[in-house]
Amino acid sequence: MTSELQMVENGGSSAHNEMQPVVTELDDDGRPKRTGTFGTASAHIITAVIGSGVLSLAWATAQLGWLAGPGSLVIFSAITFYTSNLLADCYRTGDPILGKRNYSYVEAVKSSLGKTHVWLCLICQYTNLYGTSIGYTITAAISAGAMHKSYCLRKRSEAADCKISDSPYMVGFGILQIFMSQLPKFHDLWFVSILAAVMSFSYSSIVVGFSLARVISGGTHKTTLTGTEVGVDLDASQKIWIVLQALGNIAFAYSFSLILVEIQDTLKSTPPENKTMKKAVSISLSITTAFYFLCGCLGYAAFGNSAPGNILTGFGLYEPLWLVNIAHICIIVHLVGAYQVFAQPIFSMVESCLAKRYPYLINSSKTLQLGGKFKVNINIFMITWRTFFVATTTVLAIAMPFFNDIVGFLGAIGFWPMTIYFPIEMYIKCRRIRVFSAKWIWMQSLSAVCFIISVSSVCASVQGIVKSLKSYTPFDNLL
Template identity: 45%
Template sequence: MAKHSSVSIRNGEAMNGYFDDDGIIRTGTLITTSAHIMTVVIGSGVLSLAWCLAQLGWIIGVLILASFAFITWYACLLLTDCYRSPDPVSGNRNYNYMQAVKVNLGGFKYKLCALAQYTMQVGVSMGYIITSAISMAAVKRSNCFHKHGHNIGCHTLNNTYVLIFACIEIVLSQIPNFHKLALVSIVATIMSFAYAGIGFALSVAKVVGGTSAETSLTGKAVGPDLTSKEKMWIAFSAVGDIAFAYAFSLVLIEIQDTLKPSPPENKVMKKSCTIGIGGSSLIYMLCGVLGYLAFGNDSSGNYLTGFGFYEPFWLVDIGNICVVIHLLGSFQVVIQPFFAFVESCCREKWPGCKFIEKEYIIGKYSINLLRLTWRTTYVILAATVAMMFPFFNNFIGLIGSATYWPLTIYFPIEMYISRAKIQTGSFTWIWLRLLAFICLIVALLALAGCIRGLYFSVSSFELFRSVS
């Protein structure tokens, strides 16, 4: 099962690469893995960080943003050494996150990991559909505002845009595995820099133009429109948004499995994590800080789709188009492990079945009937759910808050303690346990805030009525 989770060699693929000791071609480099990381880490959520700072204020907001960057980076360094077991350089490969957990921690925790990982992957993929549809609708609204004025609602249903995104993903989902996603990730990374740069530039223009809003050390002030209790719950949700922005560990092992065996994969991956998380954090900090300076305590959840900017409308349009292109790639990077898991299970259950294993060559492309039908069906179902529930982004926040701690913090730390045989009661053991406990408390508070937000969303939703 493990080997099927990676790419198998068919139809002369070896002509383009080098066979590793397990009969698999790997061509990944520091550049491609760094691009994969930034593709997953930098999402359209970067444009909501100004809102997060508005809820938390300068002191706590910046501190939490920096803390999560450091904690995620540190946990990922621990996780990179779990790609091979028992030795991180010469041991046997673990082809995915779940296999690493199974080898290092045993079957029970392996099942818990599977539940958390695949729930998060499915949920995030659906959230990407909704977010992309909102960005596409924002392009139409931006042109409407430019033509008719800012006082017109210019509202539109998102369903058409969900279908457009789904049709494109049906085609992209035929990319067989991570090893073939390098170009997609590079393009998506460029797009993420583009729309983050646009948000950065527009924020700078607003600040320099002297139209920036009021900010404060503690964020939005308690008053007639905001009770202290409401502020507390919203602050918890903001912490959850920041934590979820760094939740990419679930695909780190799969990304590492694309690397060439020399130099050692864990050493290259540590550099990739430093580059990917460092670059992402820099963008997060710039966009969050400048966005908060520009819009102050009234910052919207996303200042491209929430229209913190109206003009120049064409630049806002370009920013939203870049968001869509980026999420097209991010969808694939996030969901590929789930695709591979289902297809691997099918191969084990029905070995030798032509429908499952036979590859049909059409020009330069390889078509597999299981891959075509199963992945197309998944995209259709995901798009249907995204259209049915307009509050789905709140549900994604709930999933993110619930799975960030086990996938990004708990399992990497537990695997490191087990693999490195850290002595109970030692300084390292105490430090790692304390880190895991603090992150658990933060995750639970964020989860509580998301549950409250979901409750209010459910109370007023209508099926198939997602409106921008």
């Protein structure tokens, strides 16, 4: 354990000021000692994994059917588990226990693969992080709007016109995130992640409970082995597009690898970070996959081939209504924390880059005196830049509030590069896997198959967004 001794004056009233050492614990890289554990890492992962993606799994299963739906959940879970373990071993360059730390995903890519891959990684990672922030804004607003609509229908009648716009709720969510975004460090989010993890378990359990109750009561719809059927409302080409989009939705449900290195950088070094991270990944993915199976399969059994894009909206005035609304509240609280888990790496990257060229922007803080002894340090640049970031995600969410299309697009563009390609290439380079060896061929084959699936899902989601934009006027219902 490395420590630094600093000599400070003893502010007592004695005639001779004494000097005494104060111990500030530092890690092997000279940074403040990390205190993250298996528990906090698991909370961060669950917060990142069980997000808005879980709400679309019943719809995705409905497009794929009883064969491909559950099978896709198993395959995506296994692939994510495998490549996340590879990535955990790349946190330190060289020796996985004693090597140089990489503080971010991009830095790990740079250390292992060189500068030529850095730009591709930057574009993929931060585009996905930014897009996920937009997706979470949309999802939180849908839940808030659903609560408002249920109240309206109850107060008037089920035949009343209760058309609710989600746009004002997106604005409200954005305002809340402006305040949340002023947290200075990713490490400061541990309590937010733990609360968000509890919320994710809560609303997932409620969804499972409602779906199970609907199945038991017999209020179910038609299900098939191949999902939605080609017919009057769905031709063969549309079926292909929607299946590919469903795969993108499932990929999004497992998208957390892009912040895995940042999470691993919060862990203390004893036991070794890679061992703690692998354990956290194993437990977290096991728990989330079990929930995914319950939400996807029971949701499909409950709603059949007509499963809604967001499963909670399908329950409408389902009794008890207060429990449905609690689920919506849990989603909103969870996404408040999840938004920050995905936004903080962007804040850190931008501010770290600017600190090297314009240090006065980052280091010039002003102290605001509140009351007698309470002081708050304010950095004008950080407040302005982070507010701008939140504002842009809010505006784009209002402009394109298409839940399944956006979720599928985000899952597709982030899955192959961040979850498959970079972890595999970094591991091959770090462990010096011989070209054309059995392990090398297996890894490259996996990467090639996932690339084809990701590109196809991106095309399908873009087609869905274009189709939705034809019948939607952005900002029309803002007020």
